[in-house]
Amino acid sequence: MFLLHEYDIFWAFFIISSGIPILAFRISGVLAPTREGPEKLSSYESGIEPMDDAWLQFRIRYYMFALIFVVFDVETVFLYPWAMSFDVLGVSVFIEAFIFVLIPIVGSVYAWRKGALEWS
Secondary structure, eight states: OOGGGHHHHHHHHHHHHHHHHHHHHHHHHSSSOOOOOHHHHHHTTBBBBOOOOSSSOOOHHHHHHHHHHHHHHHHHHHHHHHTTTTTTOOOHHHHHHHHHHHHHHHHHHHHHHHHTOOOO
């Protein structure tokens, strides 16, 4: 039978941990001074007067490199527990991990051949 009183500690922790940031934002919104002016609304560039518009368009290549880094970084995080328990697990888990590693490698080889990883 599913008993809700077993989760009382969880719900108390959840309510308190959600309430503290909400309360902090409300208190800072009430107590913070709100003086807006041209200096406050201008973009800040290390104390120097802004030259151009602050909105710049970046090339997509920067995002491609960042995305590939994130994919391989997350893959490393998932492979670490597998590597720690490799001796206990069987051959089927080794094959699954091999496929898990092979998919991003095939994707990066495809991107490399298409020229997505070239800077020029």
